Amino acid sequence: MKWLIPFLALLVAQHAHADAASDAYSAGASLAGSSKGQGTAAAKNTDPSSVIPGYTSSPSQSGYYGGVQGGDGGISDKGQTELSQNEAGQAITDSSTKNPAVTIDPNADFIQNGKNAEANSSTIVDGTNTQCTTKVVSKSVFENYSCDRDVAQVQTCARTGSVIVTGSSHTETRTLSLTLTDASRIGSEDRLQVSFTFPETATLLSGSTQLVYTPAPSYSTGFNYAVDMLNNSVGLQYGSGAVSLNVTGLTVNAGQTYTAVITPQGQSGSNHSKPTTTLVGYLRDGTTVFHLDVTYQVIVSDKQAATTWTESCGFDKSSATATAGSVCTDPGGTRSMTSDGQTYSQTQSCWQYSDAYIVPVSSAGNCSTLMANKNCTVAARNCTQAEGSTCLHEQDTYQCQTTYSSQGLLCGGDYICQSGSCDETNGAGDSGFDTAVAKLAGLASAGDDVKADQVNVKAFTGQALYCRKAMAGFSNCCVDTGWGNSAGLANCNSDEMAIGKAKAKKVTVLVGEACNRAVLGVCVQKKQAYCVFGGKLARIIQEQGRRDQLHVSFGSGDSPNCRGITVPELQAINFDLINFQDFYSDLVANQKIPDSATMVKQAKDRIAAQVNAQTGGK
Template identity: 25%
Template structure:
């Protein structure tokens, strides 16, 4: 009975639960049906222009054709834009340009040079090193070489130039006058009179205190100051000492105030009429732009260069004092940059030329006397082996020491001179490199004095070694004289250092000669023939001499093969002492005999 009751309860519970599930399903179905249309209405009523940042009809929308689109023009358009866009072209040009010569550190010759530099002493003694073994029996290797050629173009160089605002104060006019003064007042008290340089005669107007300015025997004309007037000086010469200047004139104020009369010990001397001499000196400014960009501007017209950075002011809004007169200008210096060089083929692949040695370089394209494209020739080894000789150098000697006499045949001396000079220039440049200013072969401006009529000449060309009549010269002038005798200086001009004024004008009593002095003769040669003659960058003139160094970019544009180094290598040749090759050969032969009698080396 209990089991039946339990079964009935379970059936009733299951029916009740099923009814609740069905009701929940119907409620959910009704909710979904109600909100389906609400979602559709929401999407159709959406205004995309209310979305922040939305833009319609973009020019790039044609690149997207849907998820089924396989290809677009995006990649081809990007390639085309890279070749026509200014920045893209510069990137392509930068990657395609290569220097003419390249040292391969993996080549056989460079590996041998590293061994000689690291173990030179041991090799000369016939001792074994880590990578080189010296044995009594020489071992030979056969080499097969393949010649490869390719084209390379010089890299585009960036040259900088500047325009400097030059400003000088120079005398305009100095004129002498006679100043006539008249006073009808009391004679026991000095008086003050105002003189207007625009009005030269007031005595004809019936004034009790008046003046008249004469030039010669005539009443002077109104005094005119220069348009670029910088300063005016009035000088009064009075033998009796009765006139004192209380207020002088200026470029903008032509009114002069004088005090006339003198009192001493209670007694005054005030003349009824009095005449003094007066001198009026006026100075004016002269300014001009020193354009050091003319050479690059001409090269731009010829198509060899183009402006990479236009002129811009680098020294703006400054006040400078020149001859005790302050000048304020909106700009004192402008600077521009030019990209110069050639664009051509570059087919020299470094991966294909690995372990190759360059044997020749021939110019195949020239523009304006400057090579733009080179044909490079390389010798590439097909088979290599390690040499294992008794003498760990280039030449082997006979073991018994009874070989025929070795002779030395020097190569072309001119080629050696060129190579020696160019390598020396690179070595000298590394010593004088100014890392802060990024300059090579930096020079120094130096001056010497040359007094009028050659009374004391500290700019003489010779005699500094024996110091005759040079005691009055400064230490810097003596140092400059020595540098000139050693041919380290380049003259840049002459200017007036000191001027003597006198009534009616002035004369320069001391000139200064200016020079650019360099640390070595080699630096001077590269500066003169490379910077000035080839690149057209001048040394300036006089007090505005430009002794700056050469930038690495400018160094790349200098054609060292066109520089005359004869002056330099004549000095080197005079100091060279040719080695005794026969004595060296005999010494090595004697050492070989000793090694042979001992057996294996280091054994």
């Protein structure tokens, strides 16, 4: 019974605890019920614009929502429009449509290695033993190289105008009757001179002359005269009629004045005492008319003047694209030419134009080695010169795979090199030897520049050179390939040829363009400015250090700045960020390793010297 008392006490305690919990719950529920509507009421009576910055009840985006059953408000069309007009969208479209597809050579090492791994996969899964087996270990390294090349050129055609005469001429036979009354006495002589003018240039076929009296004079005998005209001398007498002239084939010119000399012959009597004076009076008052009648031929022209245009191009226009670049290179005016004695003229605002075209080229530039390497693929393309939306010159980045191989024994999971060329395949990674040598070579090259001027200390100084771009009838001396293959390049000067060779050596940096020749205020020939450096190291450090890291410009096409790098600038360049890959090929090509026979002889000589030193030569 003793156990009953504690049990009852426990029940009482539990009942009291339950009553207390029930009271607490009722109080909490009552409080929650009284305050449950306060938050909703506060939200309903609050102006959102007073507590939310920039709040608006009708945002512009609401125009794209037409409700559950409505459309999208044209947001898809507007998105497509923005994609086609936005610069970034155009760049994406151009990259997918214009960039050539990346070509991967099926014979590349990384492809062949994958095939070999697939073919020999059974050796991996069929279990390995602990005995030594001969193994060839390969390690592939991917490195980036840069080069540049022309992808298009601006070439020009000369369009020249000249005056031509079109049509033909024909011959017509005509007659002419001249009445000659313009008579004058020749000084004090008893002779007269009569002048006459032909209206057009002609070839005479026949001719005649006569004196006609109207009315007849009171005397009946008339006058006798000798007349010299048109290389003829004939006699005229009153009432004798027309006298023929021997003028067949004689040429007379339009507007030229001819004369006839009339001399009285054998006159006597009172009425004839002054025949010359009498004849002059008769001619002037019309009593006497002096006639000249001719039949002749004239050349009648049906010709007309016109302007013809001829074009001279040094390239195939079928693959070219015309640009808006057409300038006048020969000012306008009036020009003439003569045909069959007649002058024809034409007036033009310009007599020669230089028309620009964009011509695609298949130049490899200094990328030929990388393009021919089956283990190199294009990783990036950057247009460095453009004409409108067309790229003319680009810088290409190639990613090249180099595979290092070594032969050895695999014994119990440990690889033992046998070939002696395992440095690149032992898993230790790149030792950085090439980079270290490149940096040291760069410092040494900088020291060579300092020798010349120890006051204004600058390193890697370049030289500014120009080349002329194509114009009407002139070669493009800024091409990156073709030197020696094109006869037109013979017109290029020594600086331009030096630029061509420097491009092939990868020691140039393109600065910009400027006008080289202007006609009537319009540029008809441009020039390109380059900074040419003494070697690849100088170009690499100037380009990647000065330009890309320090953002120090090379100037402009009008004023290139190829100065050296100052000491503070040199100290500010982070050489760890510079890619020296272009220099490594020169480094490997120029290193001189003695042959094995020389090395063996050197080892023997050193051993013999040490033995002699220890034994005293005994």
